[in-house]
Each structure stands twice: as structure tokens, then as C-alpha cells.
Amino acid sequence: MALLQISxxxxxxxxxxxxxxxxxxxxxxxxxxxxVRNGVSLCLQDEDGKALxxxxxxxxxxxxxxxxxxxxxxxxxxxRNTIISVKRFMGRGLKDVSHVETMPYDFVDTEGMVRxxxxxxxxxxxxxxxxxxxxxRLRAERSLGDELTGAVITVPAYFDDAQRQAxxxxxxxxxxxxxxxxxxxxxxxxxxxxxxxSEGVYAVYDLGGGTFDISILRLSRGVFEVVATxxxxxxxGDDFDHRVFCWILDNAxxxxxxxxxxxxxxxxxxxxxxxxxxxxxxxxxxxxxxxDEIDLVIERQVFVDITxxxxxxxxxxxxxxxxxxxxxxxxxxxxxxxxxxxRMPHVQQAVGEFFGQTPLTNLDPDTVVAIGAAMQANVLAxxxxxxxxxxxxxxxxxxxxIETMGGLVEKIIPRNSTIPTARAQEFTTFKDGQxxxxxxxxxxxxxxxxxxRSLARFELRGIPPMVAGAARIRVTFQVDADGLLSVSAxxxxxxxEARVEVKPSYGLADDEIADMLKAGFEHAQQDMERRALKxxxxxxxxxxxxxxxxxxxxxxxxxxxxxxxxDAAIAALRSAAQGQDSRAIKIQLEAFNRASNExxxxxMDKSIRQALTGHKIDEIRI
Amino acid sequence: MLDLKQDFFTLxxxxxxFAIDMERLEQAYLDIQGKVHPDRFAHLxxxxxxxxxxxxxxxxxxxxxxxxxxxxxHYLLEMRGVDPAFDTNTAMSAEFLMEQMEWxxxxxxxxxxxxEDALEDLARRIRHSSKTLVDELGRQLDVAGDLExxxxxxxxxxxxxxxxxxxxxALTALES
Numbered sequence: 117m118a119l120l121q122i123s124x125x126x127x128x129x130x131x132x133x134x135x136x137x138x139x140x141x142x143x144x145x146x147x148x149x150x151x152v153r154n155g156v157s158l159c160l161q162d163e164d165g166k167a168l169x170x171x172x173x174x175x176x177x178x179x180x181x182x183x184x185x186x187x188x189x190x191x192x193x194x195x196r197n198t199i200i201s202v203k204r205f206m207g208r209g210l211k212d213v214s215h216v217e218t219m220p221y222d223f224v225d226t227e228g229m230v231r232x233x234x235x236x237x238x239x240x241x242x243x244x245x246x247x248x249x250x251x252x253r254l255r256a257e258r259s260l261g262d263e264l265t266g267a268v269i270t271v272p273a274y275f276d277d278a279q280r281q282a283x284x285x286x287x288x289x290x291x292x293x294x295x296x297x298x299x300x301x302x303x304x305x306x307x308x309x310x311x312x313x314s315e316g317v318y319a320v321y322d323l324g325g326g327t328f329d330i331s332i333l334r335l336s337r338g339v340f341e342v343v344a345t346x347x348x349x350x351x352x353g354d355d356f357d358h359r360v361f362c363w364i365l366d367n368a369x370x371x372x373x374x375x376x377x378x379x380x381x382x383x384x385x386x387x388x389x390x391x392x393x394x395x396x397x398x399x400x401x402x403x404x405x406x407x408d409e410i411d412l413v414i415e416r417q418v419f420v421d422i423t424x425x426x427x428x429x430x431x432x433x434x435x436x437x438x439x440x441x442x443x444x445x446x447x448x449x450x451x452x453x454x455x456x457x458x459r460m461p462h463v464q465q466a467v468g469e470f471f472g473q474t475p476l477t478n479l480d481p482d483t484v485v486a487i488g489a490a491m492q493a494n495v496l497a498x499x500x501x502x503x504x505x506x507x508x509x510x511x512x513x514x515x516x517x518i519e520t521m522g523g524l525v526e527k528i529i530p531r532n533s534t535i536p537t538a539r540a541q542e543f544t545t546f547k548d549g550q551x552x553x554x555x556x557x558x559x560x561x562x563x564x565x566x567x568x569r570s571l572a573r574f575e576l577r578g579i580p581p582m583v584a585g586a587a588r589i590r591v592t593f594q595v596d597a598d599g600l601l602s603v604s605a606x607x608x609x610x611x612x613e614a615r616v617e618v619k620p621s622y623g624l625a626d627d628e629i630a631d632m633l634k635a636g637f638e639h640a641q642q643d644m645e646r647r648a649l650k651x652x653x654x655x656x657x658x659x660x661x662x663x664x665x666x667x668x669x670x671x672x673x674x675x676x677x678x679x680x681x682x683d684a685a686i687a688a689l690r691s692a693a694q695g696q697d698s699r700a701i702k703i704q705l706e707a708f709n710r711a712s713n714e715x716x717x718x719x720m721d722k723s724i725r726q727a728l729t730g731h732k733i734d735e736i737r738i
Numbered sequence: 739m740l741d742l743k744q745d746f747f748t749l750x751x752x753x754x755x756f757a758i759d760m761e762r763l764e765q766a767y768l769d770i771q772g773k774v775h776p777d778r779f780a781h782l783x784x785x786x787x788x789x790x791x792x793x794x795x796x797x798x799x800x801x802x803x804x805x806x807x808x809x810x811x812h813y814l815l816e817m818r819g820v821d822p823a824f825d826t827n828t829a830m831s832a833e834f835l836m837e838q839m840e841w842x843x844x845x846x847x848x849x850x851x852x853x854e855d856a857l858e859d860l861a862r863r864i865r866h867s868s869k870t871l872v873d874e875l876g877r878q879l880d881v882a883g884d885l886e887x888x889x890x891x892x893x894x895x896x897x898x899x900x901x902x903x904x905x906x907x908a909l910t911a912l913e914s
Contacts, residue, residue, distance in 0.1 A: 135781065266780075295780045339768060432913045439906060498781035507772050534802070536776060536795045596791060597776040659783040709785045716785045720774065720793060727769040728751045 135265040137295060137497035138256045139303070139489025142245060142269055142283065144203040144325030144352060145456065147171050148483060149252040150490035151260065152499070157307070157490045159483050160259045168482060169255075171325075173247045174198040175234040183251040195220035195379040197234045201354055202248075204326045205230050205241035206286075207278030207622045214350060215358055218382075220375035229282065229622045242286045242624055243632060249290035266295035268493040270485050272327035273299035274347030274433075274513045276559050277571050277601050278622040284598065285624055289632055295496040297598040300324070301331035302342060302510055303488030304454040308479055309335045310491065310506075316449035317343075319437075321467050321475065322485075323430065323457040326352040330434050332441045332448070341509045344440035344532045346433035351426065353389070353457035359422045360385035360414070364400055368410045377404050392416045393459050420462045427466045434470060440532050451475040456482050509534050512599055514569075518543075518591065519556035523565045528593045531561065535599055540592040542608065549581040553589060557603060570621040576605045580612055645698065652701040656693035659705065660686055663712060666719060673718045685711035742792060745817060746800035756814060756879040758804065767801040807872045808895045814879055815889055822889045822896075834894060837867075841901060849908050857912070861905045868898050 138160075141148045146168040150159045159167040166185065174187035175197045182190075191198040199221070204213060210223055210230045222233040231238050249269075256264060269292070271283050280297055287294045301320035308314065314335050322329040329347040333340055361382050365373070373381060384402055391398040392414070400412040438445060451467060453475045458464065467475050495505050511534055517527040518541070529539050545553065554575045560568030579587055588608040595601050606613045619625075624632075634644060663686060674682065685708045692704040747754040750766035772778075774793035779786050803809045815822055830838075841860065848856035871891055878888040 296777070435913055436910055439909065492777075496777055496780035505778070507768065507775060508777055509771065509775075534798045536791050537798050538795045594791075594795070597794070658781070662782050662786075709783065712783070713785050716783075716789055720786075720789050723773040724770055724793070727773045728766060 135497040135499055136256075136260050136262055137266050137268070137490075137493035137499070138252075138260075138264060139268045139298075139486050139491070139493045140249065140252055140270065140287075140292075141300070141303075141483075141486035141489060142203065142249065142271075142286075143171055143485075144201050144327065144354065145171060146325070146482065147248050147252060148486035149256050150483070150486040151256065152490050152494040157487045157494075159486055160256055162255055169248065169251060171202065171248050172198060172200050173202065173244050175236040175239070177235045179236065181236075181247055183247050192376055192380045192383065195375045196222060197236075198379075199232060199234075199239075199244050201326055202241050202244040204350065204354070205232075206245065207276065207280075207282040208241075209622060212350075218358070218361070218378060220378060228620070229278075229624070240624065240632075242282050242629075243289065245283070245286035246289035246632075249287055249292060253290055253292055264292065265497050266293040266493065268296045268298050268303075268489045268496060269294055270298050270300045270303050270489050271599075272322075272324070272347065272349055273301050273329040273331050273342075273345040274327065274349045275599075276349070276514055276569050277516075277599070278569065278620065279349065280599055281620070281623050284600070285629055288629065294598075295493055297600070298489055298492055299329070299331065299342070299345070299510055299599075300327075300485045301329045301345070301454060302333070302340065302508065303486075303492065304452055304479075304484045305331070305333050305335070305340055305488070306491055306506070306508070307484045307488035308452045308476070309333075309340060311479075314450065317443060317447050318450050318452060319434075319448045319471070320452045320454055321430075321434075321458065322347075322454040323463060324352050324455040325457070326350065326354050328352060328430050328433065330430070330437045332437050332443065338505075339507045339509070342511045342534075343443070344437045345511055345513045346437040346440070347513065348429065348433060351429060353386075353455070355426050356389050356423050356457065356460070357382060357385040359426070360388055360419065363414065363418070363422055364410065364412065367412050370404075374405050388414060389419070389460070392419045393461060423460075423462070427463055430463075431466065431470055445471050448473075452479070452484075453477050454479075454481050454484055510597075510599070511535060512537070512595055514559045515561055516557070516559050516571075516593055516595070516601055517568070519558060519565045525558055525560075525563055525565055525568055528591075529595060533595070535595050536597050538592060538594040540590050543589045543591060544585050545579065545582065545587040545589075546584055548584050550584070550587070551579045551581055552577045553579065555591065555603075555605070557601070571601065572603075572620045572623075574603060574605075574619065578612060579607050580610050582609075649696060649698040649701075652698045652705070653693050656689050656701055656705060659708060660690060660693075663715075666715070670715075670719050670722065673722065674715060678714070682711055682715060742796050746804055746813065749797070749800050750804070752804075754814065754817060756807075756811060756876045758810070760805075763801070763804055767797060770797045807875065808892065808899055811875045811879065811888065811892045811895070815885065815892060818885060820885045820889050822892045830890075830894065830897075834897075838897060838901075845901070845905060845908065852912055854909065854912055857905055857909050861902065861909075864898050864902055864905070868895060868902075871895050871898070 138149050138151045148159050148167055150157055161167050169184045170188040172184065172187040172191060174182040174190060187198055208230060209228065210225045213230060224231040224233050224238055229240060231240055253264065269283060269287050271280055284294055284297060301322045304320050304322065305318060316335060318333050318335055320331045327349050328351040331345040332343045334343055364381055364385060380402060384400060388398045388400055397413055397415045400410060400414060402410050448471055451471050458481050464475055494500060511532045513531060515527045515531045516529040517525040520526045528541050529537060552575060554573060556573050557571045558565055558568040559571050562568055576589065589605055590608045591603065591605045593601060593603055689704045689708045692701045750763055752758050752763065771794060774790055774797060776790050776794055779790040803813050812822060844860050848860060871894055875888055875891045878884040878891060
């Protein structure tokens with residue numbers, strides 16, 4: 117007699133293959149990769165059993181690239197080609213980066229994002245970050261035994277559009293399918309909230325190696341809602357190191373250290389900082405290149421005094437976030453501390469005083485972001501049953517706007533808007549017969565363009581000639597669930613869809629990324645094609661599987677003719693996917709998308725109706 | 739069939755009135771986001787991802803509009819064919835304008851003196867005044883059917899909102 121397989125309660129009745137998805141915390145100082153295995157979220161380790169990967173990339177003259185602990189060990193030997201804290205350069209121009217004078221790099225001051233000249237040529241921060249991500253991808257694939265379906269990459273909540281886009285580009289270069297860019301404090305809130313079944317208003321104070329975020333969230337059963345976020349994308353543990361570094365220079369009477377000494381002093385500064393979280397004083401002993409000795413002792417109180425302005429700097433965004441949320445410090449039920457820099461006792465004390473309560477430090481501040489990201493990746497990959505999923509509502513940290521006359525900013529999407537979101541604004545022509553218009557997209561809170569971040573410039577062509585002021589150009593800003601902006605424009609009165617060309621101010625153009633991708637393959641052309649074919653086949657398989665599952669539930673939404681058309685489209689796609697021509701699969705995928713659009717719309721419609729009547733159905737079930 | 743053009747009240751299954759049940763609004767919003775949010779579609783084909791983004795964007799816009807009394811009032815007026823015309827119609831009662839001038843003066847003085855307490859105090863007075871206007875708007879829209887009066891109230895609320903923003907900006911500026 118055959119036994120019937122009965123699934124466990126709560127398990128999906130049609131179990132599909134578990135999709136391998138990871139969460140990656142791409143940090144300024146350290147990076148991590150985590151995944152959910154058998155329902156438990158855990159950080160994956162390297163061969164030596166270490167989870168933390170130092171975010172350090174060493175370019176060697178022979179073409180080798182060393183990442184992590186080994187690069188860390190040799191960083192003082194070849195500081196110019198050993199890149200640390202690259203996250204601070206993502207989506208940033210040279211003039212935006214602080215302390216460049218003490219950095220040992222050969223900066224290339226080009227327009228847009230800063231570049232570094234290394235022994236392996238000029239590198240963009242995106243490429244350097246991609247090396248770190250690649251290392252983590254390989255670690256995950258070795259550990260999980262197969263290729264990854266996708267990854268959630270975390271970013272500071274206060275990252276602007278250019279910094280987010282740079283991170284996503286880096287992931288693409290590293291061969292990762294990005295399921296979502298997730299804000300770091302939000303990831304921490306997921307890990308904390310699920311573990312502790314928390315309800316109410318929580319603040320996440322996230323002081324990392326190079327960035328500071330504060331997010332205020334409302335947690336209720338199954339919903340994580342970010343109410344407001346603020347921060348400083350250039351403030352972190354690095355700055356505390358830098359204060360100690362300056363103290364060492366002052367007290368040792370050194371004005372111009374060599375690159376190598378400079379890097380070693382910075383390493384010593386970090387060591388001293390970490391030690392002072394535990395001890396009342398720490399020795400500073402080192403021998404310089406010149407043979408001179410440094411032999412100093414720094415007291416904790418001195419360290420607290422020289423870094424107090426940095427701690428106070430974090431309290432301003434805190435007040436701003438609370439005001440934006442319309443809340444008082446006393447409304448906050450718990451304060452979750454995230455990021456290695458929150459280990460410093462005087463940081464904990466300042467935060468505790470501000471909120472009038474002891475901050476929550478029972479989670480490992482180094483791993484909590486990666487753990488939360490892995491949990492979210494597991495949901496996004498479709499590994500959980502719909503009824504076990506939680507809902508995450510996040511916001512954009514900074515207002516988005518457009519430059520108007522006189523260098524002023526017209527805000528189009530205000531900060532702390534829940535994403536995804538879209539807003540439109542109409543503009544008109546200034547001169548008779550004007551057929552083109554240029555726009556400047558900026559991000560920030562200030563009224564003057566000069567005080568905001570420039571994101572992109574774009575030009576609109578093909579406006580029908582009219583008298584001045586008659587054309588109505590509707591510019592639409594759409595921010596997706598990754599917090600990334602896309603802009604479209606059309607002339608409303610004639611319906612002409614004008615052509616938009618976007619030139620990112622601090623980003624990489626699409627063809628630059630394509631070139632970098634190509635450069636990453638040894639046998640460029642062949643490898644690119646093989647990869648494209650594989651990608652299209654996986655996509656076709658995914659689409660067919662999803663559609664067949666949908667048909668199993670909702671076939672009644674289609675009449676016979678519609679069903680036959682959809683079946684034919686599936687058959688055509690399946691047959692193309694068995695071939696070796698990636699372009700043919702792509703064409704069939706596009707045709708399939710058109711054919712399935714109506715079915716998908718009806719399914720969405722049905723599910724919204726169910727949402728609105730869902731409570732009644734639940735009541736009937738009881 | 740549901741579509742993205744239906745009004746926001748219908749989307750959430752609510753009557754198109756000013757005095758809505760905020761808890762019901764929030765619950766309906768969360769129920770809909772629970773179904774349409776892009777996180778539910780990250781592993782699905784592009785067609786469904788695109789639909790999901792459109793619907794989630796729409797639900798956010800609808801919720802944002804109905805949640806705030808000012809934008810809800812404005813939206814109801816538009817549904818009933820009245821445009822409050824913020825830019826062109828600035829006719830206000832002398833009394834209201836006097837009060838406005840007084841508050842702007844107080845804001846300027848508090849800013850110059852970098853007086854945080856004065857700013858907070860002004861913010862409180864404006865919140866109180868806004869609350870009175872919200873009650874008035876509810877009466878005008880739901881009880882009296884006084885659309886002209888409601889448009890005037892919405893314009894006043896807009897003034898106060900702007901002032902509130904300026905106070906917040908001033909407070910933020912003081913802290914940095």
C-alpha cells in the first residue's frame with residue numbers, strides 16, 4: 117500500500133525547491149553574509165571559522181586581488197594599493213570625502229564619483245566594493261553548495277540615491293541578483309523584532325564604521341513600519357579613530373607621517389579605541405619607519421573628551437527623526453543599538469540619557485544587520501508561505517526635487533515618504549517654439565540647489581513647438597522599493613512622450629558597467645554569452661513555474677480562448693529556453709510578458725478584493 | 739474590475755466623508771499592502787513585479803491623502819468639483835490675516851533670538867488652531883454641505899501647515 121505524503125501544518129501544500137538566498141551587510145569596516153537554514157538565520161563563515169570579512173581590498177602588481185583578513189595583515193606594507201573603508205567613497209566626489217589629506221591613495225579627481233589609481237589601473241569604488249561582494253558570494257556558494265538565487269544587500273538608511281545606485285551596481289558587477297536594497301536599521305529591527313516579538317515604537321541607533329543612521333519604527337504583529345529616518349552618511353567609528361590618530365600625532369610631535377606610518381598609526385588608533393571600551397587606559401607604542409619610537413598612554417577620559425563632539429553630532433539627527441515622526445523621546449519603548457561603534461560606553465550613555473532608558477544591547481551589534489537581511493532575503497525569494505510573511509514599509513531618507521529658476525529647489529517627493537511612491541509635477545516652456553528642456557534632479561532638504569546633492573541632469577527633446585507657457589511638461593518621479601529614483605517626462609496637452617536622457621552626477625553610466633562586466637571575464641565575449649544564456653534560461657524557468665502555480669489556483673479567471681493563448685505562450689517560451697540562443701529566449705520572454713499581463717492584473721484584482729473582505733472570511737471560518 | 743483610477747475611499751472600502759474611522763483606514767491600507775507590496779513579488783515574473791509596484795505606489799498615495807485631514811479635505815472638495823485654488827485665491831478674513839502676521843512675526847523673532855522654547859510654544863499654538871479648523875472642516879463637509887466655506891478652511895489649514903513646516907525647519911537649523 118502506498119503511503120500518502122501529508123505535509124506538516126503551516127507548510128506550503130505544494131513545496132517547491134528551497135531557493136538559496138542570502139543577506140549581505142556591506143560594511144565600512146567589516147562585511148558579512150548570512151542565510152536562513154532550517155528556519156534559523158546564521159552568518160556564514162570562512163575556512164578559518166570567521167564570519168567578519170574585513171572590507172579591505174589589496175591590488176597586487178601580478179594581477180591578483182586579495183580581499184579581507186589577508187589584505188588587512190599587509191595593509192601597512194602597501195597602503196596605496198590596499199583600499200580600506202571604500203564605502204565612504206561610494207557615489208561621492210573627491211570634494212565630499214573628509215580627511216583625504218591623511219589618506220595614502222592616489223586619487224584621480226575626475227568629474228563625478230572619485231576614482232583611485234592602483235597598480236592594477238584606475239578603480240572606481242564600485243569595482244572595489246564588487247570585490248568584497250564577490251568574496252562573500254563565493255563563500256556563500258561554497259557553504260551552501262550551489263549558485264545563489266538572489267541577495268538582499270543592506271545600505272545605510274541615510275544613503276542618497278547615488279550611493280544606493282552605486283551599491284546596486286557593485287552587486288551586479290559581483291554577479292549577484294539583487295532581490296532588494298534594505299536599510300541597515302530596518303534589517304536590525306526585523307532581526308530584533310522577530311526574536312523578541314516586540315510591539316510598539318522602537319528606535320534603532322546604528323553607528324557603523326563610516327555611517328550613522330537613526331530610524332524610528334512602529335512594530336505591530338507582522339508589520340514593520342518605518343515612521344521616520346535620519347542620520348549622517350559620513351559619521352562613524354572611523355571618525356573616532358581619526359580623533360585618536362590626531363591625538364597621537366600631536367602628542368608624539370609628528371606633523372607629516374609617511375604613508376606607511378600613517379596607516380599603521382590609524383590601525384593603532386582603532387586598536388586603542390577598542391581597548392578603551394574595556395579598560396581605563398591604553399598604551400600607544402610603535403616604532404616609526406625612521407626608527408623613532410612612540411611610547412604614550414591614553415586615558416579613557418581623554419578619549420571621551422576628544423570624541424564627545426562626535427557623539428553629540430549623532431543626537432541632532434535623533435531629534436530630527438523624532439520631530440518628523442511627531443513623537444517625543446518618551447514615546448519610544450526601546451532603543452536597539454547596532455554597529456560596532458555602539459560598544460563605546462560613552463555612546464551608550466549619551467543615547468541612554470537622551471531617551472531616558474537603558475539601550476538594548478542584547479544583540480551582537482556586528483551581525484544583527486546581516487541576520488535581518490538574511491531573514492528578508494528568505495521572504496523575498498519566496499521560501500515562506502504567504503501567511504507567514506511580514507510586511508515591511510520603509511521610507512526615503514531625503515527629499516527629492518528639481519532645480520527651478522534662480523537655483524531654487526522644488527521638492528517633489530518629501531523625505532520620509534513611504535516607498536514605493538510616485539509624484540508628478542508640471543513645468544512649462546519659457547520661450548516661444550521651445551522644443552527642448554533640461555532638468556536637474558537633486559536630493560536634500562535645503563532650499564538652494566547648491567546645498568543639495570546633485571543626482572542627475574536630463575534633457576527632454578521633441579516637445580511640439582508652442583507659444584511660451586503653453587506646453588505642459590509632466591515630470592514624474594518614481595521611487596521603487598529599493599529607494600531608487602527613476603524619472604519620466606511627457607508633454608501633457610499633445611501626449612507626446614518626449615525622449616529623456618539621464619546623465620548621473622555621481623554614478624556610473626550603463627556602458628561603463630557593461631565594460632567593467634566584460635573586463636571581469638577572461639574570455640570576454642564567450643563568457644558573457646554563456647552567462648547571458650544561463651540568465652535567460654533561469655528567468656524563463658522561473659516565469660513558467662510561477663505562471664503554472666498561478667494557473668493551478670486561478671485558472672477560472674480566464675476563458676477558454678485566453679487560457680489557450682497563455683498555454684501557447686508558455687509552450688513557445690519553454691521551447692525557446694531549451695535552445696542555446698539567449699536572444700530568442702529574451703524575445704519569447706517579452707512576448708510572454710505581454711500575453712500574461714491581463715491574467716496577472718486579474719489575479720492582483722482578486723487578491724485586493726480578498727484583502728478587503730479577508731476579515732469576514734476569517735470570521736466565517738471560526 | 740478594480741482599477742488605479744477609482745477613488746481612494748472606494749479603494750479602502752470607505753464612505754467618501756471627512757469623518758472616517760482612522761483605524762479602519764489603517765487596517766484596510768495594511769491589508770492591501772499585504773497583498774500588493776513589491777516584497778511579495780520579488781521572486782515573480784517582471785509583469786507581476788511591475789503591477790505590484792503600481793498598486794503599492796497607488797495604495798501609499800491613497801493612504802497618505804486620506805490620513806492627513808488637510809489633504810483628505812482637499813481631496814473631498816475635488817471629488818465634489820471644487821478647487822481650493824491655493825495659488826490664486828488668497829482672499830482671507832482680516833482677522834485670520836492679522837493672526838497670520840502676528841505668528842510670522844513671532845516666528846521671525848524666535849528665529850533671530852535662537853529661542854527654542856518660543857518656537858516650541860508657537861508650534862503648540864498652531865497645532866491647537868489647526869485642530870479647531872479640522873473640526874470646522876468636518877462640520878462644513880459632512881453636516882452643512884458648505885463647500886465654499888470648506889474650501890476657505892482648507893486654504894487656512896494650508897497656511898498653518900506651511901508655518902508649521904517653517905517652525906520645524908527653524909528648530910532643526912537651531913540644532914545644527
